[in-house]
Amino acid sequence: MPLRPLSQSVQSVIMMNENNHRGPYDLDLDKILIVDDLPLNRRLMMLMFHDTEFTISEAADGEEAIAKSQAELPFLVITDVQMPVMDGYGLCEAIKQSPKTANIAVIYVTAHHRSTEYLAKGLNLGGDDYIYRPFQREELLARTRAIARLKRAEVEAWRQAQVAERRNQDLTLLYQVGNALTSTLDTQQVLHKTTQLVQQFLGAEIASLWLLDESGQQLILTASSEEGSERLTGYTLPVDQGIAGHVARTGEPYFSADVEEDEKHHPTFDDASPYRPRSILCVPLRVAGRVTGVIQALHQQPQCFSISDLQLFESVTSSVSIAVENARLFEEVRIFNQQLERMVIERTRQLEQEKERTWGILANMADALVVIDHNQNILIANVVAEDLLNFRLADMIGRPIPPDFLDNTLWRSLDAMARSPEQRSSAAVDLPNPVRPEEILSIQSRSSKILGESGQRDTVVVLRDITALKEVERMKAQFMAGVTHELKTPLAVIRTHANNLTTYYRRLPDRKRKELIAAIEKQAHILERLVGEILDVARLDAGSTLQKQRLDVGQIVDQVITELRPLVEQKRLNLRWKKPPKPLFVSADLNRLERVVRNLVDNAIKYTPAGVIEVEVRTVLADGRPQIHLQVIDTGIGIPAEQLSRIFERFYRVDPAHTIPGAGLGLAIVKEIVEAHGGEIQVSSTPGKGSTFEVILPGIVT
Numbered sequence: 179m180p181l182r183p184l185s186q187s188v189q190s191v192i193m194m195n196e197n198n199h200r201g202p203y204d205l206d207l208d209k210i211l212i213v214d215d216l217p218l219n220r221r222l223m224m225l226m227f228h229d230t231e232f233t234i235s236e237a238a239d240g241e242e243a244i245a246k247s248q249a250e251l252p253f254l255v256i257t258d259v260q261m262p263v264m265d266g267y268g269l270c271e272a273i274k275q276s277p278k279t280a281n282i283a284v285i286y287v288t289a290h291h292r293s294t295e296y297l298a299k300g301l302n303l304g305g306d307d308y309i310y311r312p313f314q315r316e317e318l319l320a321r322t323r324a325i326a327r328l329k330r331a332e333v334e335a336w337r338q339a340q341v342a343e344r345r346n347q348d349l350t351l352l353y354q355v356g357n358a359l360t361s362t363l364d365t366q367q368v369l370h371k372t373t374q375l376v377q378q379f380l381g382a383e384i385a386s387l388w389l390l391d392e393s394g395q396q397l398i399l400t401a402s403s404e405e406g407s408e409r410l411t412g413y414t415l416p417v418d419q420g421i422a423g424h425v426a427r428t429g430e431p432y433f434s435a436d437v438e439e440d441e442k443h444h445p446t447f448d449d450a451s452p453y454r455p456r457s458i459l460c461v462p463l464r465v466a467g468r469v470t471g472v473i474q475a476l477h478q479q480p481q482c483f484s485i486s487d488l489q490l491f492e493s494v495t496s497s498v499s500i501a502v503e504n505a506r507l508f509e510e511v512r513i514f515n516q517q518l519e520r521m522v523i524e525r526t527r528q529l530e531q532e533k534e535r536t537w538g539i540l541a542n543m544a545d546a547l548v549v550i551d552h553n554q555n556i557l558i559a560n561v562v563a564e565d566l567l568n569f570r571l572a573d574m575i576g577r578p579i580p581p582d583f584l585d586n587t588l589w590r591s592l593d594a595m596a597r598s599p600e601q602r603s604s605a606a607v608d609l610p611n612p613v614r615p616e617e618i619l620s621i622q623s624r625s626s627k628i629l630g631e632s633g634q635r636d637t638v639v640v641l642r643d644i645t646a647l648k649e650v651e652r653m654k655a656q657f658m659a660g661v662t663h664e665l666k667t668p669l670a671v672i673r674t675h676a677n678n679l680t681t682y683y684r685r686l687p688d689r690k691r692k693e694l695i696a697a698i699e700k701q702a703h704i705l706e707r708l709v710g711e712i713l714d715v716a717r718l719d720a721g722s723t724l725q726k727q728r729l730d731v732g733q734i735v736d737q738v739i740t741e742l743r744p745l746v747e748q749k750r751l752n753l754r755w756k757k758p759p760k761p762l763f764v765s766a767d768l769n770r771l772e773r774v775v776r777n778l779v780d781n782a783i784k785y786t787p788a789g790v791i792e793v794e795v796r797t798v799l800a801d802g803r804p805q806i807h808l809q810v811i812d813t814g815i816g817i818p819a820e821q822l823s824r825i826f827e828r829f830y831r832v833d834p835a836h837t838i839p840g841a842g843l844g845l846a847i848v849k850e851i852v853e854a855h856g857g858e859i860q861v862s863s864t865p866g867k868g869s870t871f872e873v874i875l876p877g878i879v880t
């Protein structure tokens with residue numbers, strides 16, 4: 179039987195039908211019904227009750243007596259035994275048979291039936307006493323009052339039993355509802371159980387629970403005792419409609435034992451609905467005085483619920499209201515918790531990612547990083563720091579710097595920084611390279627304090643290997659000294675010779691003049707070379723693009739050798755140029771390629787005091803591709819093996835005494851140009867015997 183929605187508006191129809199239900203002891207304790215077929219006897223009896231606490235009603239025969247006892251419910255019927263149609267015993271039997279009148283006491287009045295047999299018959303039929311005619315008023319009143327006392331006691335006992343039973347029922351229901359409500363915090367389950375219990379206890383067909391939405395304008399059907407009612411949950415009802423709406427709006431309970439009898443009742447259910455409840459109970463749910471919803475019980479039969487059911491119903495609602503509210507709050511907390519949990523997981527994930535990223539950055543940074551806490555405990559160190567400080571973090575994490583570590587200058591510096599109260603500090607330390615102890619490393623350390631996890635200040639130390647930087651500084655200083663020296667010497671010579679020429683021109687013999695001019699020319703050449711090299715370096719640094727073209731390497735070597743021939747002759751060297759029989763092409767920048775050849779041949783001349791210089795160009799096939807090999811071989815002073823790796827560095831010179839002029843840039847320029855053309859340069863040398871420089875460039879297939 180589906181629950182039909184309430185549809186039409188209801189006025190304030192709180193109907194408390196006090197008379198809808200009668201118990202077996204709803205007797206009028208003042209009323210007596212006198213039954214006798216003889217009017218005189220009745221009259222006599224009435225006179226006897228005159229001026230007493232009792233009110234008297236009379237009946238002339240059994241039929242009338244039954245009707246009156248049904249209608250008036252006297253506590254006592256005093257009946258004549260001998261009557262036509264229905265005698266007193268028949269009347270007593272009829273009264274005792276009807277549940278409504280079964281508790282009415284019966285006194286027989288008789289003049290004849292005095293034997294034990296009649297006495298027993300009358301009492302066995304449920305009668306309470308006999309009065310034998312003739313009798314005195316005192317006797318009648320005494321017997322009547324005795325019965326009245328008995329009935330009062332019975333009624334009282336019955337009422338108390340009723341109250342006890344009701345209380346018992348109330349407690350049972352409350353206990354069961356309480357149990358149901360505390361057994362789970364799942365709102366749906368709580369509400370479902372509640373409706374089931376209410377339906378069961380009230381003997382209702384349907385019990386339903388409606389909760390007000392947040393606006394307070396709609397009731398939402400939240401649970402119903404009906405089988406398969408889930409599909410109906412969520413159904414909404416505006417608060418200005420139906421009995422449930424009325425109760426939610428006014429906060430007043432509604433009770434009707436029979437809505438069809440109830441004049442004030444307005445149609446509350448859909449006219450089209452086959453479900454037409456006649457018994458309705460509806461009670462508001464309250465939390466802190468505020469109506470939060472209603473519980474409703476329905477039955478199609480009238481007189482299914484009583485006022486005491488309403489009271490019982492109300493007593494349940496307070497615990498239901500709290501349970502509903504608790505469940506709702508619990509649900510809110512649960513959802514909030516879930517959200518919180520999700521947020522925490524997400525945040526933790528982000529933090530972990532962040533941490534990993536940060537750690538990745540720290541681990542991969544070129545500088546060493548160490549974090550030490552306020553107790554000198556080592557917290558973090560990246561791989562560079564482990565290598566530089568010669569320890570493993572895994573062995574030391576969370577432990578203080580061991581005293582023997584402090585023999586190392588770098589650890590001492592870290593220890594001092596961790597102890598220092600300064601927010602920032604820096605220091606420079608020189609120490610032997612832990613990998614190659616013969617090398618000296620220059621380490622710059624910088625510290626800064628950060629707020630650690632313990633709330634104390636941790637010290638972050640970044641160690642930077644500035645050895646190379648220092649070396650560059652050193653080389654630059656050396657270069658400046660070299661360049662200055664290189665510039666000064668030719669300039670001084672030029673100035674002196676020029677001065678001599680101008681001052682003594684006429685006096686100087688022609689030969690001497692030529693000598694001076696030649697010397698000036700030579701110095702100018704040295705200056706030119708130096709300036710050219712400095713310009714080349716500047717150009718290479720500026721990253722100027724190559725103007726590539728197809729060039730015959732042989733032809734370029736030819737030109738350079740022709741250009742440098744005077745120097746070779748000056749030194750009386752033997753230069754053998756093995757010019758290839760056919761052109762060997764490369765794709766290269768003309769000026770740069772000339773510079774490569776010139777620097778290499780020039781060096782060979784410079785660093786060969788006497789002997790042979792050989793220049794050769796040839797093609798070699800590597801993986802089917804032509805390579806142009808240019809070799810410059812000399813029999814000069816050679817280069818010590820340990821210097822070979824450094825001669826291509828800028829400003830690096832093997833000759834510290836500077837006996838041969840030069841700035842240490844030539845080979846660095848050569849290497850950079852060759853590599854820019856996709857080639858490489860190799861050197862082999864034996865000190866005192868000579869050197870071989872070989873440039874390999876990608877050739878062009880002809």
Ligand code: ADP
Nearest residue numbers: 781785816825831832833840841842843844845
């Ligand atoms: P520079 O010749 O101006 O000093 P380079 O860069 O051309 O500079 O050469 C670097 C160093 O390499 C030279 O100082 C020299 O000591 C060494 N070197 C270069 N070429 C030769 C060579 N052919 N024989 C011996 N040493 C050489």
